[in-house]
Every structure is written in structure tokens, then in C-alpha cells.
Amino acid sequence: MTALRERWHSASSAIGRRVDGLPKSARITGLLAFIAFLYVLPNKWFYEYLNIPGLWIPLYTTRNDMAAVLFYCAWIVLLSLGLNVVVGYAGLLDLGFFGFFAVGAYTVALLTSPESKLITQYNWLESPWPWLVTVPIAIALALLSGVLLGAPTLRLRGDYLAIVTLGFAEMIRIIAKNQDWIFNGDRGIPQVGHPPGKYADGTAIFQFEFKPYYWLLLTVIIIAVFLIRNLANSRVGRAWVAIREDEDAAELMGVPTFRFKLWAFAIGAAVGGLSGSLWAGQANFVNSSTFSLENSILVLAAVLLGGAGSIGGAILGGFLVIYIPEWLRSVGDVFGLPETATVFGNDFDVSPTSLRYFIFGILLIIVMIFRPQGLWPNRRRAAELKDRQKEVAVVE
Amino acid sequence: MLLEIDSLKLLYGRIEALHGISLHVDEGEIVALIGANGAGKTTTMKAISGLHAISGGSIKFEGTDVSRLRADLRVIRGIGQSPEGRGVFPGMTVLENLEMGAYTRRDKAEITKDLAMVFDLFPRLHERRKQAGGTLSGGEQQMLAVGRALMTRPKLLLLDEPSMGLAPKLIQQIFEIITRINEQGTTILLVEQNAQQALSRAHRGYVLETGRIVKEGTGQELLHDPAVKEAYLGVA
Numbered sequence: 159m160t161a162l163r164e165r166w167h168s169a170s171s172a173i174g175r176r177v178d179g180l181p182k183s184a185r186i187t188g189l190l191a192f193i194a195f196l197y198v199l200p201n202k203w204f205y206e207y208l209n210i211p212g213l214w215i216p217l218y219t220t221r222n223d224m225a226a227v228l229f230y231c232a233w234i235v236l237l238s239l240g241l242n243v244v245v246g247y248a249g250l251l252d253l254g255f256f257g258f259f260a261v262g263a264y265t266v267a268l269l270t271s272p273e274s275k276l277i278t279q280y281n282w283l284e285s286p287w288p289w290l291v292t293v294p295i296a297i298a299l300a301l302l303s304g305v306l307l308g309a310p311t312l313r314l315r316g317d318y319l320a321i322v323t324l325g326f327a328e329m330i331r332i333i334a335k336n337q338d339w340i341f342n343g344d345r346g347i348p349q350v351g352h353p354p355g356k357y358a359d360g361t362a363i364f365q366f367e368f369k370p371y372y373w374l375l376l377t378v379i380i381i382a383v384f385l386i387r388n389l390a391n392s393r394v395g396r397a398w399v400a401i402r403e404d405e406d407a408a409e410l411m412g413v414p415t416f417r418f419k420l421w422a423f424a425i426g427a428a429v430g431g432l433s434g435s436l437w438a439g440q441a442n443f444v445n446s447s448t449f450s451l452e453n454s455i456l457v458l459a460a461v462l463l464g465g466a467g468s469i470g471g472a473i474l475g476g477f478l479v480i481y482i483p484e485w486l487r488s489v490g491d492v493f494g495l496p497e498t499a500t501v502f503g504n505d506f507d508v509s510p511t512s513l514r515y516f517i518f519g520i521l522l523i524i525v526m527i528f529r530p531q532g533l534w535p536n537r538r539r540a541a542e543l544k545d546r547q548k549e550v551a552v553v554e
Numbered sequence: 555m556l557l558e559i560d561s562l563k564l565l566y567g568r569i570e571a572l573h574g575i576s577l578h579v580d581e582g583e584i585v586a587l588i589g590a591n592g593a594g595k596t597t598t599m600k601a602i603s604g605l606h607a608i609s610g611g612s613i614k615f616e617g618t619d620v621s622r623l624r625a626d627l628r629v630i631r632g633i634g635q636s637p638e639g640r641g642v643f644p645g646m647t648v649l650e651n652l653e654m655g656a657y658t659r660r661d662k663a664e665i666t667k668d669l670a671m672v673f674d675l676f677p678r679l680h681e682r683r684k685q686a687g688g689t690l691s692g693g694e695q696q697m698l699a700v701g702r703a704l705m706t707r708p709k710l711l712l713l714d715e716p717s718m719g720l721a722p723k724l725i726q727q728i729f730e731i732i733t734r735i736n737e738q739g740t741t742i743l744l745v746e747q748n749a750q751q752a753l754s755r756a757h758r759g760y761v762l763e764t765g766r767i768v769k770e771g772t773g774q775e776l777l778h779d780p781a782v783k784e785a786y787l788g789v790a
Binding site for chain 2: 409413544
């Protein structure tokens with residue numbers, strides 16, 4: 159097992175070196191080609207031909223609309239990018255990330271839906287606001303809730319913060335479920351506004367089709383990556399690394415640790431809110447069931463699977479946690495696998511469709527055993543992990 | 555007086571760890587604080603650097619009370635610390651660790667100069683400058699922690715157990731470097747279990763016992779004090 163691990167390590171780092179060794183122009187061309195690929199990907203005339211003949215594992219199996227799958231992938235990717243700032247850069251374990259997502263989604267829903275109680279019952283608004291106007295408000299409110307939650311709790315360290323954030327997300331969910339006077343409980347808020355934009359023939363671009371939303375999200379992701387990258391390479395980014403690696407030592411270097419932790423937390427919350435407003439614009443309907451704990455955990459799993467502290471990792475992880483289960487959903491059709499198995503006269507459902515989360519869970523465990531630093535780790539994070547393992551070994 | 559501590563008290567939860575400590579450090583001195591495990595040496599250091607809040611008394615630095623100041627602001631005032639157990643950033647390279655020491659400074663030319671000074675004091679760090687902090691040996695990490703504290707350009711350098719876990723030859727070497735740093739103009743407050751080395755290098759010293767200062771004097775006085783000899787120098 160160790161030999162296998164070593165080989166995997168040297169192979170993956172060799173690829174990294176080869177990419178690093180390419181001239182800048184080649185790297186940029188490659189990146190642009192990849193981005194162009196992502197933009198054409200949801201088109202049926204394109205993705206249907208992705209299954210290279212002779213390749214053992216088909217890349218595309220889904221019975222669903224590929225654009226829908228890609229939209230959900232992009233949605234989780236954006237959330238992972240936000241959570242990566244909190245967990246990966248500043249090293250703060252945030253288990254309630256979806257709370258901020260909920261704040262964003264509900265803000266947009268309440269302000270843009272004609273069914274919103276702000277309009278039908280309280281006359282606070284005369285008519286629904288356009289979606290685009292509410293997005294900055296949603297981001298601002300998510301950021302504010304991040305600061306309000308972070309200010310008293312970021313003085314806590316490690317496990318305590320995880321518990322507080324977990325509690326926060328559950329609180330938001332339960333408030334959304336029970337405060338009927340404004341949030342409509344489980345019935346939720348329908349007819350949430352869509353993003354603006356019309357085709358040449360006058361029909362709206364953003365309706366129920368997934369493709370335009372995917373393109374919108376992809377564009378937002380590219381902007382977010384650019385901003386987060388710049389931040390990570392700045393003084394702020396260096397302060398985060400120091401805090402994550404040794405908070406006391408960071409303070410002794412003159413880093414105002416509390417302020418930078420709050421920054422990371424607020425930026426993460428803002429990205430969560432943005433993602434919530436985009437999601438609400440597509441879903442057209444918001445109720446409390448979307449904000450369950452599983453989703454917070456899913457995003458955290460995406461960050462850790464990809465490799466905490468690395469933007470590429472967050473993107474890869476966010477993509478895989480959605481794509482793998484969706485891929486498994488219809489892989490049975492491709493290979494003609496049996497749907498049920500009969501053992502001692504009882505029929506068991508063994509189709510990959512039903513077992514997809516089970517298989518996905520096993521895959522996650524395997525990755526974490528062989529590659530605890532994630533699939534596309536940050537160089538520093540990998541070194542930190544090694545250092546921690548050394549400490550554990552000394553204690554034993 | 556550069557540092558003046560007056561009846562300092564500190565609580566860990568409900569337990570009082572320091573019961574009113576008074577000490578001072580003059581400019582240009584090396585002062586050693588010696589004592590057994592659990593006497594409160596590291597706690598005193600944390601109180602001075604601001605990593606732990608105090609519950610009574612005062613800490614004056616250059617005449618102004620800094621005892622309510624945040625730790626990062628004390629660094630800007632000129633209190634630099636090399637923490638116990640080294641506390642280097644394991645994922646950063648040696649060079650990045652040292653640059654982190656200059657985090658609050660903007661004077662690029664001076665930073666370059668100080669970097670050269672640190673590499674001059676610790677040639678080993680120069681050899682390893684591209685290596686991750688976590689992969690260094692214990693002695694090298696100790697050097698890095700001291701070098702990094704120097705990069706904050708402190709007026710007062712707090713060294714917490716610089717000899718901890720080092721081989722005898724390295725201990726000798728690190729104390730020689732401490733003397734050199736002091737000769738170049740940095741005032742040093744030193745916490746040590748290795749009382750022999752610390753007292754022979756220090757101008758003055760204090761003996762700490764269960765949260766109280768029980769003795770003070772010049773390094774030589776303490777070195778020849780029968781009680782100190784018996785308790786800390788292993789000589790009957």
C-alpha cells in the first residue's frame with residue numbers, strides 16, 4: 159500500500175512540475191482553452207461526443223440534462239471556493255456554511271417574489287424588486303451575519319468554533335421553517351425573480367432552462383477565482399497562512415489575528431450569500447429544506463477532497479462531489495448492470511442509482527486514506543500535514 | 555528602564571499562576587529568569603508579549619503601560635518573542651518564516667539588511683532557506699524562531715527556553731549567539747531551565763518559584779548563591 163502511495167505521489171508531483179515548467183504563454187493558452195471547453199460543455203452536440211471510443215470508463219453517462227448537472231456542480235464549486243477561504247486559508251472549521259447561503263437565498267426570495275409576505279401582508283414593498291438589485295443586498299446581509307456571528311465566536315479556537323457555526327446553520331434553518339409570519343414555513347416562497355436579460359426575439363434568457371444559469375455561474379466563478387487568488391497572494395493571504403499554522407506565533411509577528419479571522423469568515427459568508435442569491439434565481443422557489451446540514455457537510459467534503467487551501471482543489475472537489483453521484487446514477491445503463499440481486503429469496507436493490515451515495519462515500523474514504531492532503535493540495539498545507547503527523551508519531 | 559513589571563498577577567481559569575511579580579530590565583542588559591518546571595516562567599513571558607491577559611499589576615514598556623495592549627500592537631512597540639516549543643510556521647519555508655517576522659514593517663531596505671544580519675548569525679538558516687520550517691531539525695527550528703523574532707526588530711527580545719531539547723554543543727552555540735545579539739544592541743529577557751548557561755551569560759537574574767520571585771541579583775551572585783546552586787545547578 160505504501161509503495162502504491164509513493165508511486166502515486168511521485169507521479170502527481172511530476173505532472174505538477176511539468177505544468178510549472180511550461181512557458182507562461184503555453185499555460186495561459188491551456189487555461190483559456192479549458193475555460194472555452196467549460197463554456198461549450200453543456201451543449202448536447204458537444205458532450206455527446208465526449209465518450210471517446212475505446213475508453214473503458216465513459217465520461218458522460220447521465221440520463222439527466224447535462225446542463226442541470228453542470229449547474230449543480232458550478233453551484234457547489236462556488237460554495238467550495240467560499241468555504242476554502244475560511245477552512246483552507248484561515249484554518250477555521252466552519253460547519254454551518256449553508257447558513258449564509260440561506261441568508262442570501264431568503265433575502266432574494268423575500269424581495270423579488272410577488273408572493274412574498276413583505277408585499278402581500280405587510281405592504282413594506284409595493285412591487286417585487288428586480289433580481290439584480292437584490293443580489294448586492296443578499297451579499298451584504300450574508301456578510302453582516304458573518305461578522306455578527308464571527309465577532310463573538312472567533313475568539314474561540316478549533317472545535318468550539320465548529321460547534322457554534324453548526325448551531326448557527328441549524329438556527330437559520332429552524333427559523334426559516336417555523337417563523338411562518340414571514341418565511342411561509344415549509345410551503346416556502348414561490349415565484350422568486352430570475353436574473354434579467356432577453357434574447358433578440360424578446361424571450362427571457364433566464365427562465366427554467368439550466369444552460370444560461372450555468373454560464374452565469376461559470377462567469378461568477380471565474381471572477382471569484384481571480385479575486386480570491388489575488389487576496390491569497392497578498393499580505394492578507396500571508397496572515398491567514400500564519401494564523402492557520404500557528405496562531406500564537408502569528409500574533410507574535412504582529413498579525414492582528416482576530417481581525418484577519420473575521421475577514422476570512424466574512425468573505426466566506428459573502429460568497430455563500432452570493433451563491434444563495436444565484437441559486438434562488440434559478441430555483442424560483444425557496445424553502446427551509448435546502449439548508450440542511452448535509453449540504454454544509456457536502457461543501458466541506460468538497461474542500462477537503464480537493465485539497466484545503468488550494469483554489470484548484472476547491473474547484474475539483476466541488477465538481478466531483480456532485481458529478482460522481484450523478485455519473486453513478488445512470489452508469490448502470492451504460493454497462494447493463496443488474497438492478498436487483500436475489501440473495502436467499504430476497505430481492506435487494508443493487509443498482510448504482512440507489513447505491514450511488516454509498517459508492518461515493520467509499521470513494522471518499524479511499525481518497526482520504528491514500529491522499530489525506532486532498533487530490534490537488536496546496537504545497538504548504540501538505541507540508542503542515544506532514545509536520546502534524548510527525549508530532550503525532552512523537553507522542554506515540 | 556526599558557521594561558518594568560510591578561506586582562503582576564495572572565489567572566489560569568480560577569488558579570492564580572503568578573502572585574504578584576515585580577522585575578525590571580534595563581536597556582542593553584541580558585536578564586535571565588530561572589526556575590523549575592511550572593514556576594511560571596513561560597506564563598510571565600506570555601503576559602509580557604500579550605498572549606495571555608493579566609489580572610493585576612502593570613507592565614510598563616519604555617515608560618508606558620502596555621498591559622492592556624493587544625499582542626500584535628506590542629510587537630509594533632518593540633517587544634519581540636521567540637516562543638517556547640519554537641512555534642515556527644511548518645508549511646512556510648525558512649525564508650518565508652523570516653519574512654513573516656518583518657510582517658509589520660514597510661522599510662524594505664532595512665528588512666533586507668536585517669535578513670542579511672540573521673543569515674550572518676545563523677549561516678545554517680541560509681543553507682536551508684528554501685526548506686519548509688517543519689522539516690528542520692530541533693536546533694535549526696530554534697535558530698529560526700530566534701531569527702524570526704529578530705526580524706521584528708525588537709527593542710526587547712524575549713527568549714523562551716532557547717536551549718530546550720538541544721544537544722550540549724548546540725546549547726553552547728546558541729548562547730554564544732545570544733551574547734552576540736546583545737552586543738549588537740538588543741536587550742534580552744531570557745527564560746531558561748539551563749540555569750548554569752543562562753546565569754553565566756546574563757547581567758542580572760531572577761529566580762522564580764511557584765509564581766513568586768524569591769531571589770534576584772547579578773548573574774555571578776546567583777551563580778554562587780548556595781541555595782540557587784543546590785536547587786538549579788545540581789551542585790550540593
